[in-house]
Amino acid sequence: MSEIFRLEDVTFTHPGTTRKVLNKMNLTIEGGSRDAVLGMNGAGKTTLFYTLTGVYKPQEGTVYNHGEPVDYTRAGLQNLRSDVAVILQNPDEQIFCSLVEEDVAFGPLNLGLDRDEVERRVSKALRDVRMTPYARRPLQQLSGGQRKRVAIAGALAMNPKIMIMDEPTAGLDPQASMEVMELAEKLHLQGVTVLISTHDIDIIYKWADTSSILYNGKIEYSGPAEGFYSDPETVYRCGLLTPSIFNMNRDICAIDGMDVDPYPRNCCEFTAKFGNPKESGRLVCVAAEEETAAERYEEVMKDLKGVQTGVYGSDVRYALTDNGIDFRFDAMDMCFTDAVRGKDSVLFYDSIYTPTIKEQADKLRKIGFDVDLEVI
Amino acid sequence: MATLLEADNITFSYDKKGPKVMDGMSMKIEEGKKTAIMGCNGAGKSTLFSLLNALRKPDSGKVLFRDKPLTYRHKDIIKMRSEVSILFQNPNDMMFKPYVEQDVAFGPENMKLPKEEIEERVQESLFAVGMEEYRKTPIMKLSYGQRKRVTLAGVLAMRPSVIIMDEPTAGLDPQMAYEVMEIAEQMHSSGVTVIMASHDTDLTYSWADELRVLYGGKCMYAGEPEPFYSDFESVQKAGLLLPTVFMMNRTLADLGKGSLEPYPRAQSQMALKTAQHKDVDLGVLHVIKAERDTDIKAIIDDYQLGGMPTGVYGMSARMALRATSTDVDFLYNGPENCTMKCLNGQDSVLICDPLMFDKAVTSAMFINEHGFGKINIDVV
Ligand SMILES: Nc1ncnc2c1ncn2[C@@H]1O[C@H](COP(=O)(O)OP(=O)(O)OP(=O)(O)O)[C@@H](O)[C@H]1O
Ligand SMILES: [Mg+2]
Numbered sequence: 001m002s003e004i005f006r007l008e009d010v011t012f013t014h015p016g017t018t019r020k021v022l023n024k025m026n027l028t029i030e031g032g033s034r035d036a037v038l039g040m041n042g043a044g045k046t047t048l049f050y051t052l053t054g055v056y057k058p059q060e061g062t063v064y065n066h067g068e069p070v071d072y073t074r075a076g077l078q079n080l081r082s083d084v085a086v087i088l089q090n091p092d093e094q095i096f097c098s099l100v101e102e103d104v105a106f107g108p109l110n111l112g113l114d115r116d117e118v119e120r121r122v123s124k125a126l127r128d129v130r131m132t133p134y135a136r137r138p139l140q141q142l143s144g145g146q147r148k149r150v151a152i153a154g155a156l157a158m159n160p161k162i163m164i165m166d167e168p169t170a171g172l173d174p175q176a177s178m179e180v181m182e183l184a185e186k187l188h189l190q191g192v193t194v195l196i197s198t199h200d201i202d203i204i205y206k207w208a209d210t211s212s213i214l215y216n217g218k219i220e221y222s223g224p225a226e227g228f229y230s231d232p233e234t235v236y237r238c239g240l241l242t243p244s245i246f247n248m249n250r251d252i253c254a255i256d257g258m259d260v261d262p263y264p265r266n267c268c269e270f271t272a273k274f275g276n277p278k279e280s281g282r283l284v285c286v287a288a289e290e291e292t293a294a295e296r297y298e299e300v301m302k303d304l305k306g307v308q309t310g311v312y313g314s315d316v317r318y319a320l321t322d323n324g325i326d327f328r329f330d331a332m333d334m335c336f337t338d339a340v341r342g343k344d345s346v347l348f349y350d351s352i353y354t355p356t357i358k359e360q361a362d363k364l365r366k367i368g369f370d371v372d373l374e375v376i
Numbered sequence: 377m378a379t380l381l382e383a384d385n386i387t388f389s390y391d392k393k394g395p396k397v398m399d400g401m402s403m404k405i406e407e408g409k410k411t412a413i414m415g416c417n418g419a420g421k422s423t424l425f426s427l428l429n430a431l432r433k434p435d436s437g438k439v440l441f442r443d444k445p446l447t448y449r450h451k452d453i454i455k456m457r458s459e460v461s462i463l464f465q466n467p468n469d470m471m472f473k474p475y476v477e478q479d480v481a482f483g484p485e486n487m488k489l490p491k492e493e494i495e496e497r498v499q500e501s502l503f504a505v506g507m508e509e510y511r512k513t514p515i516m517k518l519s520y521g522q523r524k525r526v527t528l529a530g531v532l533a534m535r536p537s538v539i540i541m542d543e544p545t546a547g548l549d550p551q552m553a554y555e556v557m558e559i560a561e562q563m564h565s566s567g568v569t570v571i572m573a574s575h576d577t578d579l580t581y582s583w584a585d586e587l588r589v590l591y592g593g594k595c596m597y598a599g600e601p602e603p604f605y606s607d608f609e610s611v612q613k614a615g616l617l618l619p620t621v622f623m624m625n626r627t628l629a630d631l632g633k634g635s636l637e638p639y640p641r642a643q644s645q646m647a648l649k650t651a652q653h654k655d656v657d658l659g660v661l662h663v664i665k666a667e668r669d670t671d672i673k674a675i676i677d678d679y680q681l682g683g684m685p686t687g688v689y690g691m692s693a694r695m696a697l698r699a700t701s702t703d704v705d706f707l708y709n710g711p712e713n714c715t716m717k718c719l720n721g722q723d724s725v726l727i728c729d730p731l732m733f734d735k736a737v738t739s740a741m742f743i744n745e746h747g748f749g750k751i752n753i754d755v756v
Contacts, residue, residue: 040549041521089547090520141390144465144543145417145575170547171465173416173575174617199549202578202620241550241709244578244620244643251647251719255656255749267623274650275631326608330617337623341630 023217039214040239293319313350399593415590416615690729
């Protein structure tokens, strides 16, 4: 693991105001972990992001990028920003051009890439957020959530090394929110450092390894989410809430005298822990690429006629849109949950997610449930 | 129940050549109910709202308010808008004036109300959203969440009979989200019909009486939430997902742990339905019904309720609280926070607007009625 960003006693006050939004803040962001930043409205999440990307220069303290203090000269900043993409909370602040495809191309063109490469990236990014049919539409004609999707496509098209997402799921419909989390997981597996700030504590609890809590200009807590949520007074003071699944686990364990650890974070883990499951259903996970997915589907389903199917990952989802897939979204949890309740299923997934699938099976084993899993 | 608002076979497109955003949309909204409108991005929720509120006119079909088709005459529209009020998705779309108090007064002034009445409404609305101190502040200087509250105050000041909220909690932190939901519940308790579009599946599931799902320019489902969520193919087609507790409850029922019904809709209900031991001592939920002038401190002392985790819920309770020096632990999400304390064996106190009593004890009642546990509710 390497250190990507480090803040050392950083203090920042917006010009013309007196409140120290960041007040001697210390924080390290390591590559390779799934990072969440939480805090109430006005806690300074957005200010923190602008400080990391050199847009704001702290009055005191130092920001390090890869161990070096940030260089605030033009060249230095350009260098830093070519690595970092930011998805802003409000998509309207991030609109550069009037047509959807031009807007997504804006960043990559600025990187000086050639036309073909830009076109390739733009069409892939629009596909990943399911906005291809809107490519030639003016942005003013899109709904709130559609605009958000375009902003996400714009950041994806930059192929950044660091992806900062400020409220990426706000305003998105439930399926699109799941897709964004899937994309975040993909970036993470590709080695991109992903930093997400959100108010949707239930969604982020499923995903993040490390949660950093902002309060009063400082980092109140940084570590696995449970360490923070186990202290309700602090959670409340910070203006936050505990995820509902965390609460349910705590309450049931208190009543039934069970150990709160291992903490279930999604439906399959919760039902495995509390449902006294018997025999696992058979879960066949099929790794595929966009080009091979259709072929793999034919091949695998020949022997598994009638078994429920799911897709995980934008490439496979796109390739199998017409195949009558049963679970098109949130399919990883749906299929594992079905295994818990003894039903068979087949999950087609973008091959990059193999570690995620293994991790899910390991977590269930820790809870005491062995999934009948076959990864092919 | 009477139908209050109705869309009757509406078609609408933003431009002649463009796609039909509404394509045979028919929907009834019943008076006094809490109705959730769901649908994927671009399904037409915001567009539907602008049609129901006469901001736009359908290409064909009718909008009816109290069974009468809208006339779109200026005078009628003004009257209709004073009864049907919208909280827009983006607060910046509905700020009309530079200062907070002017903005809140804007609607009542348009209704040509007497000065004193306007003043009273402005004061009360700003209190309800917790923005009294900001009366004279320029709107420019407010944060996103604060703007959202001011626009909500503007809506309250109209004293509408229907309030339409377009994603009222998006972008708000959990605390503010609960404050907004509490205000919506308060309005509902006083007889207002509340319509809400939201992408938060879990929130709408625990909140709504009625669900309307938009798809392909039509209303694809109208009714209670459970039948819709039981048909997974339709859920998926509409761009939606299952509520977490719905999915958990179904899976546990399949595993033979409990029956499918009754459906838990909130986390505390789900937790108690799942727990094995139904005979454990849970805490007592002391509920103080507080009018504006109730002396809360005296009650707490008389009944020796000091030192317990304490929450507050509803407008009159908040007003009564302001007059005392009582410490409150839960300033938001009071009912669920207090109930959770009881689940963990602790007694708690909820200071509650009498109008909101039923809502405050929903989860505790669910648990008691179905024998999932016993929370003693002590009404003071
Ligand atoms: N001003 C406009 N001009 C042209 N088309 C528009 C305009 N506003 C919205 N649309 C289109 O109308 C359709 C419905 O949009 P609407 O804003 O009603 O959706 P929504 O359900 O509110 O979506 P969201 O969940 O993203 O807020 C979308 O396809 C959108 O692109
Ligand atoms: Mg909308």
